[in-house]
Amino acid sequence: MPDAPVPAPDIAAELAGLIARRDQAGLRKALAPWLAQDLAPHLAGFSPEQLATLFRCAQREVAAQTFGYLPGATQRRLLKLLSQEQAAQLLEALPPDDRTAFLQGLPLEVAMQLLSLLSPQERDVAKTLLAYPEHSVGRMMTLDFVAIRADGTVADALAHIRHEGFDRETLNVIYIVDEDGRLADDVRVRRLLLAEPATPLRELLDGNAPALTAGDDRETALREFRHYDRAVLPVVDEARRIIGIVTADDMLDVASEEATEDIQKLGGSESLDEPYSTIPLFRMVKKRATWLVVLFLGEMLTASAMAFFEDEIAKAVVLALFVPLVISSGGNAGSQAATLVIRALALGEFGLKDWWRVMRRELVAGLSLGVILGVVGFARIAVWAQFTDLYGPHWLLVASAVGSSLVGIVLWGSLAGSMLPLVLKRAGLDPATSSAPFVATLVDVTGLVIYFSVAWLFLRGVLL
Amino acid sequence: MPDAPVPAPDIAAELAGLIARRDQAGLRKALAPWLAQDLAPHLAGFSPEQLATLFRCAQREVAAQTFGYLPGATQRRLLKLLSQEQAAQLLEALPPDDRTAFLQGLPLEVAMQLLSLLSPQERDVAKTLLAYPEHSVGRMMTLDFVAIRADGTVADALAHIRHEGFDRETLNVIYIVDEDGRLADDVRVRRLLLAEPATPLRELLDGNAPALTAGDDRETALREFRHYDRAVLPVVDEARRIIGIVTADDMLDVASEEATEDIQKLGGSESLDEPYSTIPLFRMVKKRATWLVVLFLGEMLTASAMAFFEDEIAKAVVLALFVPLVISSGGNAGSQAATLVIRALALGEFGLKDWWRVMRRELVAGLSLGVILGVVGFARIAVWAQFTDLYGPHWLLVASAVGSSLVGIVLWGSLAGSMLPLVLKRAGLDPATSSAPFVATLVDVTGLVIYFSVAWLFLRGVLL
Numbered sequence: 027m028p029d030a031p032v033p034a035p036d037i038a039a040e041l042a043g044l045i046a047r048r049d050q051a052g053l054r055k056a057l058a059p060w061l062a063q064d065l066a067p068h069l070a071g072f073s074p075e076q077l078a079t080l081f082r083c084a085q086r087e088v089a090a091q092t093f094g095y096l097p098g099a100t101q102r103r104l105l106k107l108l109s110q111e112q113a114a115q116l117l118e119a120l121p122p123d124d125r126t127a128f129l130q131g132l133p134l135e136v137a138m139q140l141l142s143l144l145s146p147q148e149r150d151v152a153k154t155l156l157a158y159p160e161h162s163v164g165r166m167m168t169l170d171f172v173a174i175r176a177d178g179t180v181a182d183a184l185a186h187i188r189h190e191g192f193d194r195e196t197l198n199v200i201y202i203v204d205e206d207g208r209l210a211d212d213v214r215v216r217r218l219l220l221a222e223p224a225t226p227l228r229e230l231l232d233g234n235a236p237a238l239t240a241g242d243d244r245e246t247a248l249r250e251f252r253h254y255d256r257a258v259l260p261v262v263d264e265a266r267r268i269i270g271i272v273t274a275d276d277m278l279d280v281a282s283e284e285a286t287e288d289i290q291k292l293g294g295s296e297s298l299d300e301p302y303s304t305i306p307l308f309r310m311v312k313k314r315a316t317w318l319v320v321l322f323l324g325e326m327l328t329a330s331a332m333a334f335f336e337d338e339i340a341k342a343v344v345l346a347l348f349v350p351l352v353i354s355s356g357g358n359a360g361s362q363a364a365t366l367v368i369r370a371l372a373l374g375e376f377g378l379k380d381w382w383r384v385m386r387r388e389l390v391a392g393l394s395l396g397v398i399l400g401v402v403g404f405a406r407i408a409v410w411a412q413f414t415d416l417y418g419p420h421w422l423l424v425a426s427a428v429g430s431s432l433v434g435i436v437l438w439g440s441l442a443g444s445m446l447p448l449v450l451k452r453a454g455l456d457p458a459t460s461s462a463p464f465v466a467t468l469v470d471v472t473g474l475v476i477y478f479s480v481a482w483l484f485l486r487g488v489l490l
Numbered sequence: 491m492p493d494a495p496v497p498a499p500d501i502a503a504e505l506a507g508l509i510a511r512r513d514q515a516g517l518r519k520a521l522a523p524w525l526a527q528d529l530a531p532h533l534a535g536f537s538p539e540q541l542a543t544l545f546r547c548a549q550r551e552v553a554a555q556t557f558g559y560l561p562g563a564t565q566r567r568l569l570k571l572l573s574q575e576q577a578a579q580l581l582e583a584l585p586p587d588d589r590t591a592f593l594q595g596l597p598l599e600v601a602m603q604l605l606s607l608l609s610p611q612e613r614d615v616a617k618t619l620l621a622y623p624e625h626s627v628g629r630m631m632t633l634d635f636v637a638i639r640a641d642g643t644v645a646d647a648l649a650h651i652r653h654e655g656f657d658r659e660t661l662n663v664i665y666i667v668d669e670d671g672r673l674a675d676d677v678r679v680r681r682l683l684l685a686e687p688a689t690p691l692r693e694l695l696d697g698n699a700p701a702l703t704a705g706d707d708r709e710t711a712l713r714e715f716r717h718y719d720r721a722v723l724p725v726v727d728e729a730r731r732i733i734g735i736v737t738a739d740d741m742l743d744v745a746s747e748e749a750t751e752d753i754q755k756l757g758g759s760e761s762l763d764e765p766y767s768t769i770p771l772f773r774m775v776k777k778r779a780t781w782l783v784v785l786f787l788g789e790m791l792t793a794s795a796m797a798f799f800e801d802e803i804a805k806a807v808v809l810a811l812f813v814p815l816v817i818s819s820g821g822n823a824g825s826q827a828a829t830l831v832i833r834a835l836a837l838g839e840f841g842l843k844d845w846w847r848v849m850r851r852e853l854v855a856g857l858s859l860g861v862i863l864g865v866v867g868f869a870r871i872a873v874w875a876q877f878t879d880l881y882g883p884h885w886l887l888v889a890s891a892v893g894s895s896l897v898g899i900v901l902w903g904s905l906a907g908s909m910l911p912l913v914l915k916r917a918g919l920d921p922a923t924s925s926a927p928f929v930a931t932l933v934d935v936t937g938l939v940i941y942f943s944v945a946w947l948f949l950r951g952v953l954l
Binding site: 060 | 522523524525527652662683696697698700712715716717718719720721722737738739740741742743745746749750752753754756757758759762765766767771774775778779781782783785786787789790792793796797800803804807808810811812813814815817818819821822823825826828829830831832833834837839840844847851854855858859862863866867870880900925926927930931934938
């Protein structure tokens with residue numbers, strides 16, 4: 027992060043010196059004022075051996091947090107150099123959700139070996155979290171929450187919190203469960219603190235407890251978080267038993283990753299799944315080439331369509347001049363419509379059943395946009411024709427053909443662009459796949475057919 | 491939100507009946523189990539008069555929260571129907587950041603009139619927040635935080651929190667300030683609870699306190715939140731005095747809005763600034779038409795470029811057949827590159843100074859992609875030529891011309907697409923403006939020039 031505050035830019039050199047001298051006290055002192063996320067980027071140039079020394083000397087909590095911010099490859103090399111006991115300590119000190127993220131990046135046998143280093147209790151936690159599908163809410167949750175029955179008083183609840191809740195990730199909310207462990211309600215701790223201690227806990231409840239389901243996709247979780255404006259939401263299993271919590275700051279990373287994925291797909295490439303600035307060049311080319319070739323194969327149909335109208339082009343070369351202009355307008359209108367619909371779908375603004383409402387809007391919008399571009403296109407040719415002979419004696423017919431076909435092509439582009447994401451979603455595919463280039467390719471071929479057909483109507487017997 | 495849980499779908503009918511009978515007790519009972527954000531959508535069909543009755547009967551906190559989730563127009567009509575005292579109560583009960591959001595949507599004179607209804611203390615708060623620029627951190631903050639000096643013991647700090655902190659938005663973190671009110675550190679409340687009460691507070695401090703600046707853009711705040719993984723960050727003024735806090739759940743809305751803005755721009759339209767499903771059709775057409783017309787005017791240059799090569803087309807109509815294929819490939823490569831770079835810039839992966847690193851990557855990537863498409867294009871024509879006379883006796887030269895120009899055009903598209911966002915950012919414009927359609931238009935014109943120039947090299951003396 028180039029924007030991060032940097033307390034001491036020469037920290038890397040300072041640490042390297044201390045590591046070389048194995049100055050444990052000096053290292054602890056130098057590390058003390060650093061936040062793990064600010065420190066990690068400075069460690070990029072260190073060898074795994076240097077890091078191993080650093081991590082052996084650092085306090086366990088600092089080491090674990092910093093470990094969480096190192097690149098995956100460095101993490102794996104580092105673990106190999108540490109003793110089993112040191113590796114286990116590091117893993118145990120990682121927050122459970124970070125540990126899940128780390129373990130799921132490993133080959134299965136390595137992950138299993140590391141799991142065996144953990145204490146039985148922590149191993150159970152890790153296995154539970156890893157059992158949920160990738161990108162599910164279950165993978166993201168922490169198990170640090172306080173849940174109590176509603177039978178006692180506020181004083182009982184506070185005593186329980188003091189006993190149980192000290193090292194929990196968040197103390198803001200406690201959860202009320204029934205005798206089967208099912209989530210019944212949530213209560214803000216500050217309401218407990220404000221209430222008379224002898225008040226029965228039940229009197230503070232409102233019977234309302236929004237929750238996520240562990241098997242839910244993280245995109246669903248994101249929508250729920252935005253809907254409820256909460257700093258933390260509980261996670262329940264299918265029987266509505268509370269099994270964990272997810273915090274809003276973790277959702278920020280999800281929001282960013284999901285947006286990146288959608289944006290990259292919209293730009294007409296596979297999602298890179300790693301930062302643009304660090305992805306190996308070959309892997310990036312592979313991800314981009316796939317879609318580029320698919321689009322190229324689709325676009326080849328334009329050559330066939332053009333060949334079909336070769337005679338018309340030979341008779342009236344003037345028609346060929348406007349081919350790029352006309353078909354790109356359809357593509358632009360289509361990519362606008364597709365992008366707007368894809369984003370609205372991602373935000374949950376409407377569902378598949380609303381397709382007719384979307385289509386009606388795009389009919390009107392597409393027709394209006396088509397008329398606007400048609401008029402501009404007509405005017406352009408008409409004005410030019412006053413000053414040049416480029417368009418020949420029949421410029422008025424040419425202008426009419428271009429203008430009219432623009433209306434049809436822009437309308438068609440808007441309809442195709444808005445419906446394609448819905449069709450993809452209906453087929454169980456990601457709507458974001460209907461990228462701007464994808465829609466443009468689709469509309470280019472049909473656009474050519476519309477253009478030459480309209481031109482034939484206007485120009486037959488004259489130029490054609 | 492279609493996915494929201496709906497406890498009782500007939501709540502609207504039930505409330506309408508209770509409102510008609512002015513059954514205050516019944517209304518309170520019916521509203522009790524509802525969360526404001528789930529209730530608000532069911533009130534969409536109510537008249538302002540019905541809502542006014544509902545809000546008069548509901549408990550103040552419920553009313554204020556629900557008010558916060560109503561559409562802006564409904565909020566304004568409703569306030570007019572309430573007595574000044576009722577309106578003031580409603581506004582006072584709104585959280586300060588929601589109140590800011592509501593007031594900034596009003597015409598100035600209405601906002602001033604409403605401000606005058608507030609208590610002097612709340613009026614000062616509202617005025618302070620409104621003084622910050624739109625989309626700044628200052629507009630989003632709440633003033634509910636606990637800040638103390640570091641002089642006393644842990645027990646002193648806890649006593650202060652019990653006294654001050656009860657109705658604060660978040661109790662998780664308290665802030666340590668120096669004698670001038672400048673932020674010096676932050677401490678998790680759970681560390682206080684775990685520490686020996688007689689411990690001097692200073693011993694718990696690490697001298698580290700990431701903070702946002704009130705004048706910062708909210709996009710900067712979003713990056714800081716992702717960097718520090720915090721549930722809450724303090725906001726400081728230029729003298730580093732703490733003046734408020736921002737919570738991660740508020741940032742989720744920002745993340746979503748910023749992504750929507752970028753995605754809509756990438757799709758080649760102005761950002762709509764309101765949901766696709768509810769924006770009035772005329773306003774949407776206006777926002778989309780602006781960019782479509784701009785792109786259309788740019789794309790007109792293709793007609794001029796084509797006219798420049800009119801003689802070549804007349805002599806070798808076969809060249810015209812591949813125009814859409816060749817130029818769209820450049821556009822697709824360009825929109826890939828532009829999208830990847832725009833997203834990486836938004837995530838802060840690199841800055842303007844890294845332009846050469848980006849360019850070097852795109853040189854290699856663009857060349858590789860160009861060679862891949864060039865080979866596919868050459869093969870397509872070569873294979874077709876075995877089965878049809880479409881491409882004439884000189885098909886090998888035509889295939890070579892198409893294949894070679896694809897290498898140049900895809901390379902040029904990748905370079906132009908990756909550099910344009912950087913150029914826009916350098917000029918102080920939003921990089922997301924260099925949308926897929928924008929880059930495609932730019933690359934179309936130059937693509938034509940490259941294509942016909944390469945074709946001339948291969949075909950002069952033969953077809954040309």
